[in-house]
Amino acid sequence: MKPALPREHDRQVALVELVNRVLDRGVVVSGEIVVSVADIDLLYINLNLLLSSVETLRDDPSRATKAGDT
Amino acid sequence: MGAYLYCVVPSGHAPPTGLGGLDRVEVELLEAGSVAAWWAELPRPPRATIEHVQTHDTVVRRATTDVVTPLPARFGQWFPEPATLAARVGESAAAYGGALAAVAGAAEFGVVIRAVTAPVQARAARSQESSMGDSPAASDVGASRGRAYLRALAESHDHSRRARERALCVQQELGGAVEHLVRDARPLEVSQPGDDVARVVHLVEGARAADYVAAVRTFNRPGVRLVLTGPSPPYSFAP
Numbered sequence: 001m002k003p004a005l006p007r008e009h010d011r012q013v014a015l016v017e018l019v020n021r022v023l024d025r026g027v028v029v030s031g032e033i034v035v036s037v038a039d040i041d042l043l044y045i046n047l048n049l050l051l052s053s054v055e056t057l058r059d060d061p062s063r064a065t066k067a068g069d070t
Numbered sequence: 071m072g073a074y075l076y077c078v079v080p081s082g083h084a085p086p087t088g089l090g091g092l093d094r095v096e097v098e099l100l101e102a103g104s105v106a107a108w109w110a111e112l113p114r115p116p117r118a119t120i121e122h123v124q125t126h127d128t129v130v131r132r133a134t135t136d137v138v139t140p141l142p143a144r145f146g147q148w149f150p151e152p153a154t155l156a157a158r159v160g161e162s163a164a165a166y167g168g169a170l171a172a173v174a175g176a177a178e179f180g181v182v183i184r185a186v187t188a189p190v191q192a193r194a195a196r197s198q199e200s201s202m203g204d205s206p207a208a209s210d211v212g213a214s215r216g217r218a219y220l221r222a223l224a225e226s227h228d229h230s231r232r233a234r235e236r237a238l239c240v241q242q243e244l245g246g247a248v249e250h251l252v253r254d255a256r257p258l259e260v261s262q263p264g265d266d267v268a269r270v271v272h273l274v275e276g277a278r279a280a281d282y283v284a285a286v287r288t289f290n291r292p293g294v295r296l297v298l299t300g301p302s303p304p305y306s307f308a309p
Contacts, residue, residue, distance in 0.1 A: 014299045025305035026144035
């Protein structure tokens, strides 16, 4: 198994941090927020999984097709 | 036509001409009392995708200059009419004015403190396999596996507790090391499972950003690794 490069890992952390912050922080003027996620931690975990999946597919694009076939 | 909010800015701080936001709709200025808002027409609330979140952030970043730092709006705030948006922002104009002054000329940096010790789960699995192989009698296998499982569980909890304590200690030391470079600091909640053990955000003036980055990058402590993010708009310091 190929070890993750720290720089790539840091890039992923930065993206997760950004998304998490934009969804969870900032001025709230309206109660009508689309992302009305009460438990932001769940979203955070899902984003981590999603980003990991994206990286996996980038490494081996054929997996996307295989996944789509099943 | 609906209105989507990007950020709150000082009155008169207009977006550059042609700046496109979500759905490539041009971002406009809307005065709201003593402050103003960057907004754009949007027929419906946006879907929460990574691309949309990044677009929202890009627009907010464009509102940042050497002297103006916007108050970023949390993603997803949509109003049925621009007038409703202006009224809601105007209601809190005094508070937003004070917050804009507090973040002016500064940016947010984040530090994620992560444990670098070997995962306990791997050691637990090896321990379990080993205990199974050592047990000659079939009746002992179950008890042995149970003991190994409980040992692994206890070890995992102990590891998490130690990592958390260590990270909080490092977070305090880091706070002391950069105290003279930051305008404000806030620890962020970490409750997800995994190896993120502490997170903190710092509000740093533009003139001190380079020194701050250098200080964090040269801050080394055994057992943890620091990941620095930013600069970004001050999402964590918005009221």
